[in-house]
Amino acid sequence: MVQIKGSAILETINQVKRRAGEEAFQKILALLDEETRNAFKGEIYSSSWYSLDFFTRFLELEIRVLAGGKEEMVTRGSEAVIERQLHGIYKAFVKLGSPEFVIKRIAAVHATYFQGVPIDVQLPGNGKALIKYTGFETQHRIMGFAIVGFFRKALEISGARDVVIYFLTPIEEGRGYAELSISWS
Numbered sequence: 001m002v003q004i005k006g007s008a009i010l011e012t013i014n015q016v017k018r019r020a021g022e023e024a025f026q027k028i029l030a031l032l033d034e035e036t037r038n039a040f041k042g043e044i045y046s047s048s049w050y051s052l053d054f055f056t057r058f059l060e061l062e063i064r065v066l067a068g069g070k071e072e073m074v075t076r077g078s079e080a081v082i083e084r085q086l087h088g089i090y091k092a093f094v095k096l097g098s099p100e101f102v103i104k105r106i107a108a109v110h111a112t113y114f115q116g117v118p119i120d121v122q123l124p125g126n127g128k129a130l131i132k133y134t135g136f137e138t139q140h141r142i143m144g145f146a147i148v149g150f151f152r153k154a155l156e157i158s159g160a161r162d163v164v165i166y167f168l169t170p171i172e173e174g175r176g177y178a179e180l181s182i183s184w185s
Helices: 006-020 024-032 035-043 052-066 071-086 089-098 099-113 143-157
Strands: 004-005 048-051 119-125 129-133 163-170 176-181
Touching: 004 006, 004 052, 006 024, 006 048, 006 052, 006 071, 006 176, 024 035, 035 052, 048 052, 052 071, 052 143, 071 099, 071 143, 099 119, 099 129, 099 143, 143 163, 143 176
Parallel strands: none
Antiparallel strands: 004 048, 119 129, 129 176, 163 176
8 A cells, every 4th residue: 555654744734724713624624525534534643644645635535625626736735735835954065956856855755655655866968867667556657746846846946947747658547656757958
């Protein structure tokens, strides 16, 4: 079973509450299936692991309720999260690091947020990266939007230009892995 760190769930819940309020959060909870709702109603601990299935169900409902189904809003949300995280001490590392360093760093951070999802980074040439996530299942497809946002914003902050990011093998294809292509100048 693929799991996600509680800190990612808490960040998402807090973002929903900041943006739309407690009432919107409760509306999303009310629409969730009972098992998922119970997981979100209880106390969520930053360092604990939770089902990625529950988290993706929550994200999908959040997008339907608060963004009219526009899934690209997940990308924008993850960009906001990483921008907030990189305004602290980590900002210096991103500003000083090359895009290659930033890509390796983001992939390493993702490895700490997901359990059951090995991540492989390849840098086949100047201005190119291929990142392979193994373990995501078709129901986790919405995570692709978040992953794109994390990499795009971190690369922009690091000074990369003309960033192009897309999935060569999308999560929803159900192949047991997803391949993300990144290029920049």
